[in-house]
Amino acid sequence: MGRSKIIRVRGFVTLVVLALVLAACGGGAEQTTTTEAGPGTTAATQPTGGEGEPAEPGGGEPERPVIVVSLSTDVDILEPHTFRTTGAYAVTRALYQPPADQVFVEEGGVRVGTSEVVPSPILESYTVSDDGLEATFVMNPEATFDNGDPITAGDLAYTFRRTIEGPGYIGLLLPFIGIESSDQIEVVDDRTLIIRPNVASSLFDRFMTFQVFGPINQAVAEANATPDDPWAFEYFTNNAVSSGPYSLVEFDRDRGQIVLDPNPGYPGEVANGGIIVRNIPDAEQRALLLQRGEIDVAVGLPPRLLAELQNDPNVNVYTAPSTRSVFLGMNVDIAPLDNKLVRQAISYAIPYDALLNQVMFGFASPAGTLIPSTMETYAGDAIDVYETNLDEARRLLEESGVGEFSIELAVPQSSNEQQQAAVLIQDNLRQIGIDAQINVLPDADYQGRRNNRELPLFFHEWYSWGDDPFYQMTFLLKCGQFTNFANYCNEELDQIIAEGTFTTDPAKRQELSTRAQQIMLEDAPHAWLWAADWTVATGKDISGVTKDFTEVPRFETLRKGG
Amino acid sequence: MRRYLIKRAGISLITMLGIVIVVFFIVRVLPGDAAAVRAGPYATAEKIAQLRAKYGLDRPLWEQFVDYLVGVVRGDFGTSVRTDQPVLGELLARLPASLELAVYAVVVATVVGVPLGIVAAARQGTWIDGVARVFAILGSSMALFWLGLLMIYFFFFRLGWFPGPVDRLAVGTKPPPMVTGFYTIDGALAGQWDIVWMALRFLALPVLTLGFVLAAPILKMVRSSVIETLASDYVRTARAMGVSPRAVLFIDGFRNALLPVTTTIGIVFGYMLGGNIIVEYLFSWPGVGRYAYEAIQTNDLEALQGFVIMVGILYVLLNVVIDLGYALIDPRIRLGRKVTA
Numbered sequence: 001m002g003r004s005k006i007i008r009v010r011g012f013v014t015l016v017v018l019a020l021v022l023a024a025c026g027g028g029a030e031q032t033t034t035t036e037a038g039p040g041t042t043a044a045t046q047p048t049g050g051e052g053e054p055a056e057p058g059g060g061e062p063e064r065p066v067i068v069v070s071l072s073t074d075v076d077i078l079e080p081h082t083f084r085t086t087g088a089y090a091v092t093r094a095l096y097q098p099p100a101d102q103v104f105v106e107e108g109g110v111r112v113g114t115s116e117v118v119p120s121p122i123l124e125s126y127t128v129s130d131d132g133l134e135a136t137f138v139m140n141p142e143a144t145f146d147n148g149d150p151i152t153a154g155d156l157a158y159t160f161r162r163t164i165e166g167p168g169y170i171g172l173l174l175p176f177i178g179i180e181s182s183d184q185i186e187v188v189d190d191r192t193l194i195i196r197p198n199v200a201s202s203l204f205d206r207f208m209t210f211q212v213f214g215p216i217n218q219a220v221a222e223a224n225a226t227p228d229d230p231w232a233f234e235y236f237t238n239n240a241v242s243s244g245p246y247s248l249v250e251f252d253r254d255r256g257q258i259v260l261d262p263n264p265g266y267p268g269e270v271a272n273g274g275i276i277v278r279n280i281p282d283a284e285q286r287a288l289l290l291q292r293g294e295i296d297v298a299v300g301l302p303p304r305l306l307a308e309l310q311n312d313p314n315v316n317v318y319t320a321p322s323t324r325s326v327f328l329g330m331n332v333d334i335a336p337l338d339n340k341l342v343r344q345a346i347s348y349a350i351p352y353d354a355l356l357n358q359v360m361f362g363f364a365s366p367a368g369t370l371i372p373s374t375m376e377t378y379a380g381d382a383i384d385v386y387e388t389n390l391d392e393a394r395r396l397l398e399e400s401g402v403g404e405f406s407i408e409l410a411v412p413q414s415s416n417e418q419q420q421a422a423v424l425i426q427d428n429l430r431q432i433g434i435d436a437q438i439n440v441l442p443d444a445d446y447q448g449r450r451n452n453r454e455l456p457l458f459f460h461e462w463y464s465w466g467d468d469p470f471y472q473m474t475f476l477l478k479c480g481q482f483t484n485f486a487n488y489c490n491e492e493l494d495q496i497i498a499e500g501t502f503t504t505d506p507a508k509r510q511e512l513s514t515r516a517q518q519i520m521l522e523d524a525p526h527a528w529l530w531a532a533d534w535t536v537a538t539g540k541d542i543s544g545v546t547k548d549f550t551e552v553p554r555f556e557t558l559r560k561g562g
Numbered sequence: 563m564r565r566y567l568i569k570r571a572g573i574s575l576i577t578m579l580g581i582v583i584v585v586f587f588i589v590r591v592l593p594g595d596a597a598a599v600r601a602g603p604y605a606t607a608e609k610i611a612q613l614r615a616k617y618g619l620d621r622p623l624w625e626q627f628v629d630y631l632v633g634v635v636r637g638d639f640g641t642s643v644r645t646d647q648p649v650l651g652e653l654l655a656r657l658p659a660s661l662e663l664a665v666y667a668v669v670v671a672t673v674v675g676v677p678l679g680i681v682a683a684a685r686q687g688t689w690i691d692g693v694a695r696v697f698a699i700l701g702s703s704m705a706l707f708w709l710g711l712l713m714i715y716f717f718f719f720r721l722g723w724f725p726g727p728v729d730r731l732a733v734g735t736k737p738p739p740m741v742t743g744f745y746t747i748d749g750a751l752a753g754q755w756d757i758v759w760m761a762l763r764f765l766a767l768p769v770l771t772l773g774f775v776l777a778a779p780i781l782k783m784v785r786s787s788v789i790e791t792l793a794s795d796y797v798r799t800a801r802a803m804g805v806s807p808r809a810v811l812f813i814d815g816f817r818n819a820l821l822p823v824t825t826t827i828g829i830v831f832g833y834m835l836g837g838n839i840i841v842e843y844l845f846s847w848p849g850v851g852r853y854a855y856e857a858i859q860t861n862d863l864e865a866l867q868g869f870v871i872m873v874g875i876l877y878v879l880l881n882v883v884i885d886l887g888y889a890l891i892d893p894r895i896r897l898g899r900k901v902t903a
Contacts, residue, residue, distance in 0.1 A: 254655040255848045294726045444861025448595040
């Protein structure tokens with residue numbers, strides 16, 4: 001190699017090193033760029049300060065900053081009746097405004113949703129007859145989709161019919177509110193819709209706050225329908241015509257970025273200038289980005305990180321009790337768990353306090369039963385819930401006649417908390433003579449084996465959208481139910497669930513629920529570990545954090561700065 | 563040359579067919595039910611059965627394979643059960659992000675590894691050699707995940723020198739008009755130097771993380787190859803004839819060591835072509851590695867096998883390019899003929 005070649009190599013190396021050094025020395029001053037604006041939307045917004053620091057939107061009254069939110073998952077699809085990830089759950093809520101909304105109360109700096117409902121901004125009125133058999137929806141004439149089309153009673157009726165007749169999974173919810181057929185839905189005129197449930201249900205009002213009943217633009221749907229896809233699911237997988245607080249400006253699945261602008265046709269209030277949703281898959285990085293102010297809101301952080309963030313002066317950690325239940329399922333068809341005494345022994349062996357403090361770092365409440373202590377009708381002092389008692393556990397195991405045994409304890413790979421809990425549970429079970437073999441499975445494998453009822457001991461986390469005890473029991477304890485992974489069955493409990501679901505008298509509901517809790521404690525198909533708190537971490541300058549009782553993140557109330 | 567290319571193309575096609583066969587059947591024996599994943603965690607058995615029929619998962623395996631093979635030949639890698647989108651389109655959309663990361667990482671690894679290896683070989687046994695060997699050991703033994711975490715913690719979180727691990731550009735920034743998919747090049751082509759600058763800053767930490775680890779095998783290979791050639795008879799002869807030490811090192815030593823070094827760089831680059839799952843996950847890098855991670859997590863079989871097949875095909879093509887490159891490096895090699903000593 002000649003001298004000139006060596007000089008060229010040296011020059012190249014020098015250039016690369018210089019470039020890296022310069023890159024490192026670069027300051028916060030970045031250029032202004034603009035994201036693509038969608039039809040009928042205001043211009044979005046871009047960084048002027050440091051990287052990741054959204055700028056003020058152009059024009060308008062007091063300028064409201066854009067807020068950057070990072071959710072715990074990506075957004076798989078935008079289709080409101082078949083989405084699966086929690087990221088999609090949040091974004092579809094921003095794009096589809098349900099007919100009713102919750103009444104919120106302020107608790108500890110958080111707007112907490114109650115079970116009382118009011119018409120949402122897209123409705124002028126919403127009334128249910130005294131007998132609960134007729135619900136009337138009158139549309140707000142000022143409400144439009146983001147493409148300018150008025151939101152009519154026909155659109156709302158189309159949406160309900162789509163949930164009944166379409167291929168999505170929302171149809172599963174309808175029996176709880178007495179809807180079985182499209183014949184129960186009547187469009188009186190452009191503004192008025194009547195639904196006639198075939199049975200009164202205490203859940204009807206709550207369900208009307210679910211985003212899955214947010215109006216879909218019928219004209220757009222029909223224009224994009226095909227013979228194979230008559231409800232235009234394919235179109236709405238990647239597109240949205242919004243009836244909600246935001247318009248979809250950008251859905252970049254490849255980059256994991258969604259840009260939402262306030263919807264000019266939405267008659268309600270939007271407290272910010274728009275939302276950018278970023279998928280940051282690693283929770284540790286999400287927390288670091290929040291601490292450095294590169295994102296404003298982080299959802300889905302594990303308790304350990306939340307405990308650390310509580311000490312950071314630049315971060316607010318909001319928490320509220322929740323009914324999100326985590327339990328250890330025991331498959332009653334797999335020996336020796338088919339023996340009730342063995343299940344009771346395991347329930348007594350669980351280190352409940354250690355789980356709350358060492359695994360959940362205090363971000364949880366005791367569960368007690370499948371109706372956790374944080375849920376309406378929890379029986380409290382009227383029942384004896386399981387507490388850690390290894391002597392009693394040993395006695396029950398001895399009484400069962402089963403003796404010492406080994407058993408698989410399955411844990412999904414994605415849950416650090418459940419893996420930590422498994423280790424603590426394993427230790428206590430060993431002390432009573434049960435050798436629990438922890439098996440950490442990839443999520444898909446875990447889910448498949450659990451669905452096939454192949455797992456003897458397994459973890460399960462559940463949150464009921466309806467936040468209702470009988471809804472919760474229907475899915476997790478009713479005989480033959482597809483989500484009853486413990487294969488538990490008790491006829492008396494089934495009767496209670498059936499009666500309670502359609503009982504509106506609070507005293508009767510309490511009585512039924514208490515009896516149900518006594519039965520489940522006696523039969524012990526699960527060991528109820530904790531009720532995880534609802535949590536969200538934000539920058540110090542973020543306010544307006546809302547806990548919807550469906551626990552869907554609500555973007556429109558978030559405010560940045562004064 | 564033509565005969566060699568035809569033969570090489572034939573071998574490559576057979577290799578690719580082998581890749582498709584192996585990947586298809588391996589993916590099928592993975593645990594988990596793709597239809598159940600698509601249906602969601604709370605789907606009824608009927609719903610899962612419907613989806614199984616829709617995606618053809620209820621048909622005999624050989625029928626599924628024939629359909630898949632025909633599809634691959636036509637450029638149809640199937641549909642992702644997670645996103646309902648064509649797999650090939652999703653992979654191609656993400657590939658430039660991985661390639662850009664790979665190219666810069668390999669460049670950094672080469673720029674660090676080759677000179678350090680040459681110097682270490684020339685000064686064998688000195689402190690410089692010691693430093694190089696410590697560097698090689700650290701690079702070989704340090705877990706990428708750990709190194710990435712350290713990089714982010716110190717250079718982003720503590721010092722604030724580099725941007726956070728959010729993407730290839732700052733949150734909300736519009737990418738430059740697509741030409742190559744490399745933001746640094748597309749930005750330059752569009753005259754958006756601010757974007758080029760931002761893209762370089764976002765590349766820095768993942769590139770340095772990968773470059774540090776990838777430099778180790780290159781350094782080791784350069785060092786050992788150069789030491790070996792410097793100990794050869796022809797180098798001793800050159801020295802005896804009074805050729806300058808620098809010329810001996812670079813012309814006789816390094817040039818003759820280039821073949822194994824090129825192979826190593828090729829292997830390293832091939833490894834990177836698959837996208838680096840860990841680094842892409844850690845840095846929220848929207849490449850094919852992260853796509854594969856999501857596919858594994860959700861048992862998205864079509865996406866997963868599409869990823870593996872695409873990487874396999876790229877690897878085969880890369881090997882062809884490396885083989886052709888040998889002829890340029892070593893004039894003794896004439897493709898299509900036997901090399902005689």
